[in-house]
Amino acid sequence: MTRALTLLRRRLVGSVFVLLIVVIGSFLLLEAAPGDAVDAYIVSTGGDAGMIELLRHRWGLDQSELTRLANYLWALCHLDLGRSVTFSRPIRDVIIERLPTTLILMGSATALSFGLGSALGIYAGARPGSFRDRFLSIGSLALYAVPGFWLGLVLIVVFAVDLRWLPIGGIETIASGKTGLARAADVVAHLVLPVAALGFIYLALYLRMMRAGMAEAWRQDFVLATRARGLPRRRIVLAHVARNALLPLVTMLGLQSAQMLGGSVVIESVFAVPGLGRLAQEAVAGRDAPVLLGIILVSAVLVVVINLLVDLAYAFLDPRVGASEASA
Amino acid sequence: MSEFTISRRGLLAGSALLLASTALPTISHAQAPKKGGRLIVAADSEPRNLNPAIVASNGVFFISSKVVETLAEASFDGKDGLEPRLALSWEGAADGLSVTFRLRDGVKWHDGKPFTSADVAFSALQVWKPLQNLGRTVFKDLSTVETPDELTAVFKFAKPTPFQLIRNALPALSSVVPKHVYEVGKIEDNPANNAPVGTGPFKFAEYKAGQYYRLARNDSYWGKDEPYLDEIVYQVLPDRTSAAAALEAEEIQLAAFSAVPLADLDRISKVPGLKVITKGYEGLTYQLVVEINHRRKELADLKVRQAIAHAIDKDFVVKTIFLGYAATATGPVPKNDPQFYTADVPTYPFDVAKANELLDEAGYKRADDGKRFTLKLLPAPYFNETKQFGDYLRQALAAIGIDAEIVNNDSAAHIKAVYTDHAFDLAVGPPVFRGDPAISTTILVQSGIPDGVPFSNQGGYKNADLDALIVKASETLDTAARTELYKEFQKKVAADLPLINVAEWSFISVARDTVGNIANNPRWAVSNWADTYLES
Numbered sequence: 001m002t003r004a005l006t007l008l009r010r011r012l013v014g015s016v017f018v019l020l021i022v023v024i025g026s027f028l029l030l031e032a033a034p035g036d037a038v039d040a041y042i043v044s045t046g047g048d049a050g051m052i053e054l055l056r057h058r059w060g061l062d063q064s065e066l067t068r069l070a071n072y073l074w075a076l077c078h079l080d081l082g083r084s085v086t087f088s089r090p091i092r093d094v095i096i097e098r099l100p101t102t103l104i105l106m107g108s109a110t111a112l113s114f115g116l117g118s119a120l121g122i123y124a125g126a127r128p129g130s131f132r133d134r135f136l137s138i139g140s141l142a143l144y145a146v147p148g149f150w151l152g153l154v155l156i157v158v159f160a161v162d163l164r165w166l167p168i169g170g171i172e173t174i175a176s177g178k179t180g181l182a183r184a185a186d187v188v189a190h191l192v193l194p195v196a197a198l199g200f201i202y203l204a205l206y207l208r209m210m211r212a213g214m215a216e217a218w219r220q221d222f223v224l225a226t227r228a229r230g231l232p233r234r235r236i237v238l239a240h241v242a243r244n245a246l247l248p249l250v251t252m253l254g255l256q257s258a259q260m261l262g263g264s265v266v267i268e269s270v271f272a273v274p275g276l277g278r279l280a281q282e283a284v285a286g287r288d289a290p291v292l293l294g295i296i297l298v299s300a301v302l303v304v305v306i307n308l309l310v311d312l313a314y315a316f317l318d319p320r321v322g323a324s325e326a327s328a
Numbered sequence: 329m330s331e332f333t334i335s336r337r338g339l340l341a342g343s344a345l346l347l348a349s350t351a352l353p354t355i356s357h358a359q360a361p362k363k364g365g366r367l368i369v370a371a372d373s374e375p376r377n378l379n380p381a382i383v384a385s386n387g388v389f390f391i392s393s394k395v396v397e398t399l400a401e402a403s404f405d406g407k408d409g410l411e412p413r414l415a416l417s418w419e420g421a422a423d424g425l426s427v428t429f430r431l432r433d434g435v436k437w438h439d440g441k442p443f444t445s446a447d448v449a450f451s452a453l454q455v456w457k458p459l460q461n462l463g464r465t466v467f468k469d470l471s472t473v474e475t476p477d478e479l480t481a482v483f484k485f486a487k488p489t490p491f492q493l494i495r496n497a498l499p500a501l502s503s504v505v506p507k508h509v510y511e512v513g514k515i516e517d518n519p520a521n522n523a524p525v526g527t528g529p530f531k532f533a534e535y536k537a538g539q540y541y542r543l544a545r546n547d548s549y550w551g552k553d554e555p556y557l558d559e560i561v562y563q564v565l566p567d568r569t570s571a572a573a574a575l576e577a578e579e580i581q582l583a584a585f586s587a588v589p590l591a592d593l594d595r596i597s598k599v600p601g602l603k604v605i606t607k608g609y610e611g612l613t614y615q616l617v618v619e620i621n622h623r624r625k626e627l628a629d630l631k632v633r634q635a636i637a638h639a640i641d642k643d644f645v646v647k648t649i650f651l652g653y654a655a656t657a658t659g660p661v662p663k664n665d666p667q668f669y670t671a672d673v674p675t676y677p678f679d680v681a682k683a684n685e686l687l688d689e690a691g692y693k694r695a696d697d698g699k700r701f702t703l704k705l706l707p708a709p710y711f712n713e714t715k716q717f718g719d720y721l722r723q724a725l726a727a728i729g730i731d732a733e734i735v736n737n738d739s740a741a742h743i744k745a746v747y748t749d750h751a752f753d754l755a756v757g758p759p760v761f762r763g764d765p766a767i768s769t770t771i772l773v774q775s776g777i778p779d780g781v782p783f784s785n786q787g788g789y790k791n792a793d794l795d796a797l798i799v800k801a802s803e804t805l806d807t808a809a810r811t812e813l814y815k816e817f818q819k820k821v822a823a824d825l826p827l828i829n830v831a832e833w834s835f836i837s838v839a840r841d842t843v844g845n846i847a848n849n850p851r852w853a854v855s856n857w858a859d860t861y862l863e864s
Contacts, residue, residue, distance in 0.1 A: 034740070034741040034745060035740030035741045035744035037740075039739075039741075039744045039748075040740035042743060043710065043739040046461050046462070046782050047464070047781070048461075048465060048781055049777075049778040050464065052780055052781065088376055088521075098538065149567075153573070156573050157573060160573065160579075161573050161577045167579065168570065168573055168577050169574065169579075171539065174542070174561050174563060175559075269566045270567045270569075271570070272539075272563070272564060272566065273538075274536070274564075278538060279538070285738060285740070286740075
């Protein structure tokens with residue numbers, strides 16, 4: 001337990017600095033992009049000089065960059081993410097509305113790629129070099145090489161347009177009036193295709209990593225020892241070879257979650273899923289810096305939390321991890 | 329209904345068809361409209377401010393025009409191309425100082441309060457004139473609106489204002505919002521801007537960010553038996569390929585504003601149950617224009633501009649980039665405009681040899697590497713077609729020894745680079761023709777416009793003759809004389825080439841066969857859809 005607490009403390013202190021650097025860096029980067037929120041807005045409206053000046057003033061864009069950054073950070077200290085000019089709503093609401101969708105979509109996709117990927121990886125790695133190993137390795141690599149939007153469109157054409165088994169996009173049937181379980185089933189049906197598109201692409205990462213780790217482990221002396229002891233093959237594969245190959249996968253899971261939490265602009269657009277990825281893209285296109293910063297902050301916090309969990313899982317899987325830190 | 333379901337081959341006739349389409353009679357439907365049903369429409373973007381009285385743009389109208397109505401709407405066969413909505417009649421005084429509107433009786437706002445002339449006066453003076461993107465120009469001289477009774481509104485102008493201009497502005501600029509909702513607090517911050525209240529056939533019901541907008545039938549609409557639909561749902565589909573798939577899967581019934589990419593139309597027109605419709609956008613013409621920075625010494629030379637005009641093969645652009653769904657342009661007014669267009673202007677047929685000759689004459693000889701000079705070319709990123717034309721223009725210029733370097737930006741960066749920083753030599757832009765040159769066309773060439781105003785002359789072009797003509801036309805009250813002046817304007821622009829008009833295009837709708845009364849006015853996609861229906 002002390003090991004866990006030490007990890008937690010060290011991580012939290014570091015995280016605050018990381019978040020501050022992330023916020024200031026992102027703010028300056030977005031400022032460096034040519035054009036501001038008013039430029040982005042008048043693309044669709046046009047307008048005369050007076051109207052443009054009025055808008056800049058109302059949206060606070062006539063203040064200097066530093067003033068705006070200072071104001072933003074000051075509000076942030078009060079846990080206020082600010083107000084979006086393009087959505088004319090509090091940013092907290094805009095993000096909270098999208099967060100569950102992204103968490104469900106990305107969580108399911110990660111679970112699918114991790115679960116199926118490592119299972120198939122064990123299957124392939126149980127007999128490295130066999131036919132099934134070659135087949136799975138090459139097959140998953142082919143999937144990994146496919147662009148996400150294309151895989152998404154193929155799935156749509158086959159399952160939504162031709163077979164009409166599944167809905168084409170969105171997160172649920174529009175204004176269906178469904179509640180409870182019926183609504184949950186509706187959401188699940190809508191998520192099948194986007195989760196499959198995302199999950200299948202990353203499947204290869206886990207599969208190949210698992211398989212490579214196991215191929216490596218088979219050559220270790222302790223495996224020879226377990227065989228000499230006459231352990232059943234199934235037990236050797238699962239408890240000794242696979243468990244030792246699992247550690248890098250957990251690391252990968254932590255890294256991957258960071259990428260996943262940002263949402264996937266491509267898959268969310270193709271399947272019209274209202275997630276954080278699309279929101280971030282709109283925020284950049286609309287030069288709505290506070291919205292983008294809000295998304296970055298929320299996902300950064302989640303990434304920190306998930307990596308903490310990964311570290312804890314690590315400590316659980318490998319007794320050597322953190323032992324020296326706890327005693328120091 | 330096959331008369332307006334036009335094949336691609338038919339469209340290659342291009343300009344002739346655009347002209348003819350305005351003359352087609354309104355659609356006669358085979359059967360009586362059915363009541364009820366939910367129409368699901370693709371939406372590719374999500375406008376935040378849905379108040380069309382403040383933001384007069386097609387993106388907002390697409391949704392809001394069903395909720396908030398204008399005084400009049402465009403029409404194929406009505407007098408002066410208009411048909412009544414909230415106003416029954418409009419009459420301009422001979423001195424150009426007043427316009428009198430007689431309003432429709434018995435109209436109610438969605439919250440049950442009666443619609444009166446006070447609402448019109450409030451909208452005009454408090455919203456259109458001070459806040460609206462286009463109204464700020466057109467209604468700049470509006471001083472008061474008198475309301476002698478509940479159904480009469482008299483617009484008074486401080487300076488004579490052409491009645492023709494006010495009339496042409498009605499369909500897009502005259503959205504009436506309720507005074508009692510907007511008179512409390514700041515108009516810009518009113519919650520009704522995100523959930524509009526109007527008099528239209530549909531009430532605003534619901535908006536789920538990133539998912540959909542839902543409009544529900546207004547049971548006490550003034551139109552007899554209208555609207556036919558129970559609901560209109562705008563499903564947000566940011567990916568255009570998915571919009572086509574959604575139509576095929578029958579999840580949506582209509583994709584307007586070319587939500588289906590041009591390249592997919594050929595295939596999708598063969599899908600049973602779907603129809604491709606090119607009518608219904610005659611009043612929403614976009615122009616493909618080469619914007620020129622006259623601060624560049626070479627481009628300030630008329631011969632160089634003429635050479636560029638001769639180097640562009642407009643027919644090729646229409647056929648290859650727009651796949652035939654466009655018409656070649658001759659000048660700053662599109663061919664399909666019924667009031668102002670004239671073909672009697674200098675033209676620049678595709679002629680590479682002549683272009684090269686002109687450049688030689690201008691003194692820009694080819695260097696040893698075959699190049700005369702280098703230009704920075706900024707294609708606007710808003711449409712696929714503007715980007716593709718940028719690539720074409722680069723090749724066309726290469727053929728006459730001009731090396732164009734393409735700079736790609738996103739929308740905000742493009743607006744800043746071209747209209748504020750003037751960091752371009754040539755730009756490709758898609759200005760909109762809004763039924764009258766005074767609304768948003770003359771500013772493309774007029775001088776003296778402050779920096780930062782988008783879709784205006786930011787190329788440093790100055791022509792005293794042309795400026796004087798623009799001012800004169802804006803003060804000319806007689807419709808015939810005013811129209812003549814704008815014909816003169818087209819000639820002058822085509823002769824001096826402050827910019828080069830290449831093509832004109834509108835949008836395409838794809839709909840299921842079951843959707844009835846589509847495209848029955850020149851601004852159909854942004855009109856109120858009171859008579860649209862779904863066959864079961």
